[in-house]
Amino acid sequence: AQSVSQHNHHVILSEAASLELGCNYSYGGTVNLFWYVQYPGQHLQLLLKYFSGDPLVKGIKGFEAEFIKSKFSFNLRKPSVQWSDTAEYFCAVTLRSNDYKLSFGAGTTVTVRA
């Protein structure tokens, strides 16, 4: 069955710490990969996406993610977080052949302490 797994439910860290959030997927076929962020009280916004090409993609606000096909992973990273990065982060996957259904992971709540 197709699934998206995010390893961490809640991450707490201090400002300037590095952040890495894990995402693994189980899909048969070529995929499109996304990370979305939901700031408190706001709608989901796209952080970055991977369709093809360079497996290291850079997104907004200093975030980047690396697609490792052999590991079915698309981990999100930020070298130095800020208090304003406090949010919920969702990994999402869709099959390139049928991108009608974008499936989300359970989400990771990130709390950055000032």
Next chain:
Amino acid sequence: DSGVTQTPKHLITATGQRVTLRCSPRSGDLSVYWYQQSLDQGLQFLIQYYNGEERAKGNILERFSAQQFPDLHSELNLSSLELGDSALYFCASNLGPNTGELFFGEGSRLTVL
């Protein structure tokens, strides 16, 4: 502002009732998606329409139905409401197949008492 408009923002109703949630997609977008976000289930894909036609169905209950109108706005109808239907319902839109990124509205928070 994503350009996707959802109404109402908040809705409180009783069990057994029926509600309608409305979504206006971004200008030019032909696809509309509905998602349910709850604490225990996370973000669940419900249904998707493209240019007025249903294209994909997810974990949508039979008590729920949706449609996309000729002007491309969409409505999600929830009937015989149960306590467990309390959730945040998101609408998203994009241009259509293989355009990838979804643009989300701010959601309609439904509370069933």
